[in-house]
Every structure is written in structure tokens, then in C-alpha cells.
Amino acid sequence: MWFEGGARSLGGVLQAALSNGYLLSRIEEPLPNPAVLRIPLPVAAPFLWIQLTDQALAHVRRAELRARDVVPAGDRPTPGVDIVEAFPERLGAYVGFVDGAYPERGTFWTRANRRARLWLAPAGASTLVATLHVGPKPTAVSLRVGESREEHSLRAEETRTVRIPLPPGVLRVPIEIQARDSFVPAEVDPASADTRELGCQVRFVLE
Numbered sequence: 001m002w003f004e005g006g007a008r009s010l011g012g013v014l015q016a017a018l019s020n021g022y023l024l025s026r027i028e029e030p031l032p033n034p035a036v037l038r039i040p041l042p043v044a045a046p047f048l049w050i051q052l053t054d055q056a057l058a059h060v061r062r063a064e065l066r067a068r069d070v071v072p073a074g075d076r077p078t079p080g081v082d083i084v085e086a087f088p089e090r091l092g093a094y095v096g097f098v099d100g101a102y103p104e105r106g107t108f109w110t111r112a113n114r115r116a117r118l119w120l121a122p123a124g125a126s127t128l129v130a131t132l133h134v135g136p137k138p139t140a141v142s143l144r145v146g147e148s149r150e151e152h153s154l155r156a157e158e159t160r161t162v163r164i165p166l167p168p169g170v171l172r173v174p175i176e177i178q179a180r181d182s183f184v185p186a187e188v189d190p191a192s193a194d195t196r197e198l199g200c201q202v203r204f205v206l207e
Contacts (some may be wrong), residue, residue: 001052002034002062009033012056018094019047020105022086031056038068041095042171043119047085083120090206093123095175102196115178120145122166122173125206132202133159136188139181141200147172148189154200177202 003010009030016025016039025039039048043175052060081096083103100116102109110116120128132141134154143150145164154160166173185192 001037001060001062003031003056003059004061005059006033010035010056010059012053013053014053014056017049017051018045018084018086018087019049022088022094024048024086024092024094026091040092040121040123040171042121043084043094044080045094045096045179046080048080078206087123087204087206090123090125093121093125093206095120095204100178102198107201107203109196109201110177110179112197113179113184113199115176116199116202118175118177120173120175120204122170122206126166126168127207128166128173129205129207130159131159131161131166131203131205133157133181133203135183135185135198137181137183138177139200141180142176142178144174144176146170146175 001014009032011029011094012025012031013028014031014035014037016037017023025037027035027037075163081098083097084094085103085105086094096119097103098117100111100114102111128145130143132152132154136156138156139154141154143152146167148164150162152160177200182197182199184197185194
């Protein structure tokens, strides 16, 4: 991004964010002229916002978006993701939901006993910490993270945390989670209006 006036630097902030406001990349004042913001996208995001504070926006002369590394079409994850959620504690890390899940901003439920499929962009993290929780029925939960496969048997209403090492330097990791049994909250709790059929609730943290 180029600014008017020939100034070597300018006050303000230039950042890239997902549609829900989570940041992927950011540079702060003083902004160089031109200012170059690198945005890693190992997993395709359906929407991306480029944001600039008003202080610098008034001086923009030209903006250019250029792809540095393009993944060949045959190597791209298919099908694509519909929803993305980021990890606020790790800039550039996010997860893309393909199908089989109900995302809930920070956690998600698997849909009934369907397999939830996701793509993880770990942004250099070495460990994925997954917290699993099931409802009023005991159930087995299968978890695949890259080449790692685990099976967990959970009691009714049990919460369990598992740690899965991530391969060093990996840009994206496929994840699949599936619960054997499911429940409908409205059928077990008269105060609930939730008629979704749910399997396992999942929360991810990166370390």
C-alpha cells in the first residue's frame, strides 16, 4: 500500500482479519511507505477484510493485492470451508469448518453422529489441545488430527482434555471428529429450546 506525500513512514495500523473480526496479520505505526502486509492463508477463507485506521486511510494513493505463493489446484483442500474461526491468542492461526459441525465461536458441536471435518492452520504451534465434552449419554468419540488417530470412551456429561502433537513446520492439518451417540437438548431439558441433534462438544487451544 502506497501513501501520498512521499513520507517515509506514517501513523496508523494496517491489518487483515477474517469476517468475524479475528486478526490474521497486523503491522503498527510507524507504517513504512510502501507498507507491505503479508497474509498467510494455508486454508482458504471465504471472506477477508483489509483494514486501515482513518489516520492512514486519508493518505492512501494506491493499494495492490499480490499472491506470493499459489497452491496448485490439485493440492488444495476440497471441498472448501464455509466458516472460519481464529485463535485470538495466536496471530495467523485459525480453523476452517468443512461440514458436520455447529460452530459456536470458540467451541463447536459435532452434528449428531456425523463426522465433523475441519482444516487447521496452526501458525507454528507444536501442540493441539482438544477439550471434549459429551451430553447425557455415554459415547465413544473418534479423533483424527493429521496422521494421529485416537478413540476415547466418555461417560455421560464427562469432559476430557487430550493433547495431540503437531508435525513441525506444517501449514495445514486435516481434522475429523465423530461421536458414536447423540442427543437433542430439548428432549432431555424442558427448559431448552435447542432441537439440534448433538454429538460431542469440542474446544481447541494451540500451544
